[in-house]
Amino acid sequence: MAPKEFEHEMRKAAFDQNHASFRSLNQQMWQIPLISMTLTGGLWFGVSRVEDFLIFQLALLFLAATGNGALFIIILRMRFVMQQHLDWLEKTYPAGYVSAKGKQWYSKPFLVRSLFQFMLCLAACLSLFLLIVTAWTSRGEVFGTMPRDPALTYYEQHAASLADGYETLSLETAHPALLTIINRQFENRPLAVLDVGAGTGRDASWFAAKGHRIVAVEPSEAMQTIGRRLHPSPKIEWRQDSLPMLAETRASGETFDLIMLSAVWMHVKPDERQPALKTLASLLKPGGQIYLTLRIGPSEPTRGIYRVSVEALQDQLAAASLKAEKLDEQSDLLGRNNIRWVAMSISASEN
Incomplete structure (x- = not known):
């Protein structure tokens, strides 16, 4: 070439x-x-x-x-x-x-x-x-440094976003078992209701609209502010109080037919749960009921969430002369796959 x-x-x-x-x-x-x-x-x-x-x-x-x-x-x-x-x-x-x-x-x-x-x-x-x-x-x-009350801190910081999630659900959707208690135990008569950890007042508003006497206890001022704006019913009495003692509510001398704790028990520290149950028992009228939901899932320290279980609650209730009935169990309505909810009905033991 x-x-x-x-x-x-x-x-x-x-x-x-x-x-x-x-x-x-x-x-x-x-x-x-x-x-x-x-x-x-x-x-x-x-x-x-x-x-x-x-x-x-x-x-x-x-x-x-x-x-x-x-x-x-x-x-x-x-x-x-x-x-x-x-x-x-x-x-x-x-x-x-x-x-x-x-x-x-x-x-x-x-x-x-x-x-x-x-x-x-x-x-x-x-x-x-x-x-x-x-x-x-x-x-x-x-x-590894947490605020003294991480749950309250979390709700104060995230009140607006949490409120959006709460308000998308109705009480009927979130708590079908609660309606069963009301219909079966109280036959739809007017009740004195205590909502502990009332959040935005979604559930308190439902009770007020049905003609019940409702006291909404919420320790977060930010959540209360949103709740008062979204549900400005004069029939809802807001109180800034918290477990385990509920000091202000106990000082009022009132007792209640129904005490509701929705998504609250996991925020109560394990060593404060026994005193909290005694407080709740002291606020019940004869024949009254406590409706409590258990969050079965991982702990979240930044949100002040501790592990709970049906078995542990049963042991704590026995020590407080209370008994429980499991009402239902459902998956998380916000779509979290690792969390499920168990609804319990608690009342005084018959001695």
């Missing part, structure tokens, strides 16, 4: 190789935004679904931040290599090279790469911001 023919073949082989490499790099370049959206969206969704596992949340947010940061650097490297191919093509075959160097802001070189990198940087920064905020708001669990 003549030297000129050999050189031509070599230049052709180099052109084909560079052309194939450029096309491969270009295809990968356009896949990066899809990778980023899938990575970020999937990890952020994962964070929203594992609210009970702080360390896992932090790990997912860290992965989202570092993943987008890595993709930012990858684009820089890929675009540099692609530019080398373009420079070689312009030098080797100027007649076939298209520069596309526009003058408007939207047609200038590196615009697409810059926009990709801006979005990647934004996603990384947002993930990092969420990581810092999540770690800071949960610093007690992260560093």
Whole structure:
């Protein structure tokens, strides 16, 4: 083969190789935004679904931040290599090279790469911001220092978002077993009702509308404020009181036909549950009932949630001269797969 023919073949082989490499790099370049959206969206969704596992949340947010940061650097490297191919093509075959160097802001070189990198940087920064905020708001669990009353602190800080979740459910949906107690035990007569841990007053409002006398006890001032706004019924008497002693309520000298504790018992510290049961028993009228729901699931220290069980409650009730009947069991209405709820009816033991 003549030297000129050999050189031509070599230049052709180099052109084909560079052309194939450029096309491969270009295809990968356009896949990066899809990778980023899938990575970020999937990890952020994962964070929203594992609210009970702080360390896992932090790990997912860290992965989202570092993943987008890595993709930012990858684009820089890929675009540099692609530019080398373009420079070689312009030098080797100027007649076939298209520069596309526009003058408007939207047609200038590196615009697409810059926009990709801006979005990647934004996603990384947002993930990092969420990581810092999540770690800071949960610093007690992260560093092992918890507020004196973590449950009250949590409800004060998250009252608005929690209220949205509570108000989406009706009492009939959340507590079908409670209606059974009212119909079977009290035959729909007017009752004196104590709602301990009344939250937004959703259930208290239902009792007030049915003509019952209702006292709504809620230790969180923020939750009470929302409750008074959403359910401004004059028939609801709000009190800022809390277990285990319910000092203000006991001082009033009142007793009640029905005492309701919905999603409350897991917030009572284990060593305070026996005194709390004695307090509740002292507030019951003869023949009265306590309706209590047990959250069966993992503990959450930052929310002041401790483990409970039907067996442990039964033992505590026996020591307080109380007896219990299991009414029903249902999955979590907010969609948390690792949590279920058991409804119990508690009354005085017959000696």
